[in-house]
Amino acid sequence: MLKALARPASTRAPGGGLGDLLGPDALLVGGRSIQLPGAVCSSFAITGYPREVGAGWLEPLLTYPGHLDVSLHIEPVPPLVAAQRLRRQLARLESSSRSDARAGRLADFAAEAAADDAVELSAALARGHGRLFKVGLYLTVHAPNPGALEAEVQQVRALAASLLLDSHPTSFRALQGWVTGLPLGIDPIRLRRTFDTSALAAGFPFASPDLNAPAGQQPVLYGVNIASSGVVLWDRFAQDNYNSVTIARSGAGKSYFTKLELLRLLYQQVQVAVVDPEDEYRRLAEAVGGTRLALGAAEVCFNPFDLPTGQGDNALVRRALFCQTLVTTMIGEPLTPEARAILDRAIMAAYASKGITADPDTWDRPAPLLKDLVAQLEAADGSDGHDLAERLTPFTTGSYRNLFAGPTTTRAEGHLVVFSLRDLPEEVKPVGVLLALDAIWRCVANPHDRRKRLVVVDEAWLLMKQFEGARFLYRLAKSARKHWTGLAVVTQDAEDLLSTDLGKAVVSNSATQVLLRQSAQAIKAVAAAFDLSDGEKAFLLAAEKGEGLLCGGRAGDRAAFFAEASSFEHELVTTNPAELAALAHEGDPL
Structure with missing residues (x-):
């Protein structure tokens, strides 16, 4: 059965006004689907639920990578009505159980479980520990064409079945199902299930893999959210403090990610100073017109x-x-x-x-x-x-x-100052580090030049081996916020950082914490320090290059992301030897 619905031309708002924004010009309604301009959709109602649900039980549906609308209609039941209905339901279940016993039939375990649930709900309702709600859960799947819709429907129903949710199509009520999924607060399907407070609270507010922290006025794009179709935006200067710590094993992309954030902060007029032990920031500094001090090089x-x-x-x-x-x-x-x-x-x-x-x-x-x-x-x-x-x-x-x-x-001045320590002999490196840190501190502590600043210490484990370097990190981690400055500590030696009082102070004073791929030997210490779940530990052990976990300073501020860069940014921040050789072969002046 097909039914075409079209809005008369006389009712449309001229010039594409509010009327055109509220809905499409025409619909082609079928038995189980609706044809929209340029798309097709099909709706389902959830009729069966598991006996118990855990926290975030709607998350797999909310984070489905395709175009899926999830609508939850909630209607509170008055306590007096709820108590009467529970008594009647309990009486029916008890009567059925006694009838089966007298007739010698086997016990109905489903009825016994329902009776136990009714007793618990009645007791909680009588004590005021909860309320009852009528809940309707509906899914609307969208696709560009009928063939793709069929594949999406099968995937969504399989996902719902894995959650012990029974989904049924709104056959011959496709239009009503589509309207139920719209943000109008209308439920013409009315396939409801009674929920108590705890079960409903586990799914509402909706669990989401996106960050809960405020994005701030000038957020930086960290990358693409792995668990959803959104992006991860973060403003370190909108947090309780502006410090960050980035921990990853060698080759996991920590310097790549750090340079990417640095470059995007430069767009926002943030002054950046970098302690660069391996001369990895040279190309970036030359590209953006920064100042590079190669301590230990000839004629420097x-x-x-x-x-x-x-x-x-x-x-x-x-x-x-x-x-x-x-x-x-x-x-x-x-x-x-x-x-x-x-x-x-x-x-x-x-x-x-x-x-x-x-x-x-x-x-x-x-x-x-x-x-x-x-x-x-x-x-x-x-x-x-x-x-x-x-x-x-x-x-x-x-x-x-x-x-x-x-x-x-060369004066240590400019919007980007990089202190390269690669050319310093090991015997002179403590002296060169002290000079670099002193120049940075003088800039940060200048009371007559207040601006947003970021101090990046790459391969911080090298700096922590020296007394003056360790003391500088400790002082800056404690007092950087007072000078409108953030300290970004980047290291691959997680155990050394987390096993010292200095390392613990740096981590505890960092509202921004980024964890990329970890080694099996270090994951236990990292998990204990950052309170990681088993799933987060498994993710960090199996993460691809550039994938990481952003942990904010507040509970729930966590998101798994992939550091995404444009082709121009990638050429500036990559340290892959093969890519650098190819760029040099192409005559890249950098």
Whole structure:
């Protein structure tokens, strides 16, 4: 049976107004389906349910990857009416059970289970622990053509059957079934089932794989939601704090994802600083016009005595204190009080030799170099000064002199600053890391330049092995929010991070937590630290490259996603050697 329904031209809103938005111009109604302009749909009513349902029992239907409308019609039953109906139902079940017993028939276990349920519902209703509701659940499947609709219908019915839900087509009531699925609050089918409060609450509000946290004013696209057809948008600056931690095994795509977020934050005028141990951010920095400081490379100098501008009247004192910390790191052991006093006098004398005093008007003069400090130590009285000068010789005239041989060649300024540490020898790497972190902290703590900032520490496990690097991470994790700054810690060594007090502090102060593919050896520690379910653990163990789990700082803020990049973004952030070789072969200038 087919029936064509068309809206008269006289009733249509001119110019495609509200009337055209409310529905199609014409419908072709069949026995079990409705032909829409450019599509076809079929509706089903759920007539059978499992005896018990768990939390989120509607989730498999709500996250179906095809076009499926799920409508739930709820009508509360007045408590007095519900109590009367339960008494009558219980009386019928008890009478049926006694009749079977007198006749010698076998017990009806379904009736006994229904009687037990009726007793429990009556008791809960009498104590005010719950209410009864009439619930109608309907499904409307959409497809572009009848052939595709048949395949979709079979898949949806199979999914419903796996949930112990009996679905029946709305035969010869296809129009009523379609209307029932529309957001109009109308249920002409009226195939209802009585639910108690707990069973209904398990399905409403609808369980969803999408995030519950606010997206913020400027969210960043993290990727495509694996469990639904939506996208994962996240704004770290709209959370309780702006820090994040990304943990994944080697090759799982953690640096790829981090660079993708970094690039998209640059679109929003966020200033970014990166500590890059492996020089993986060079292509990105060159493409967006960022500043790259390759510490340890030839002809690259970084003068620790440079005085920052706009840092207050005590900038000289703070710089002198930092130089003491730097010298302590260079010699590899703490200074005695006598040596520290001599070093302090020598630092101030080195500044004075260049005409720099406590007067801020003199701070724009060329700063002294490390060799000027060594000269002042050699001229000092006592053996402590000569000993310090001798131990600093490798950094002035020896093998490690390149970094401190002259004035700073590149200022750590700009919308993106990358400190590349790959060219630093292992013996000098603690010193280079300290210089990079000091430059970042000076920028972050500048009270006269407040803006959104992000500090990315890639391969953080390398930084945590050094005392100054670990102390910097701890301080920034605790206080970054006060400076409108987020700390992004990226590491592949999950067990080392989670087994230390510093690592636990970084994780606990990170409202954004991203977990990509994990190894079987580390999954136990990761699951305990992030309270993962068995399903989440299985997902992380079997995740493909680029797939991960975003865990927000609040309960329920979790979503499985796949990091999606455009072709242009992919060329900038990929570290795949084969792809980089192909780009170089094509003459990519980057």
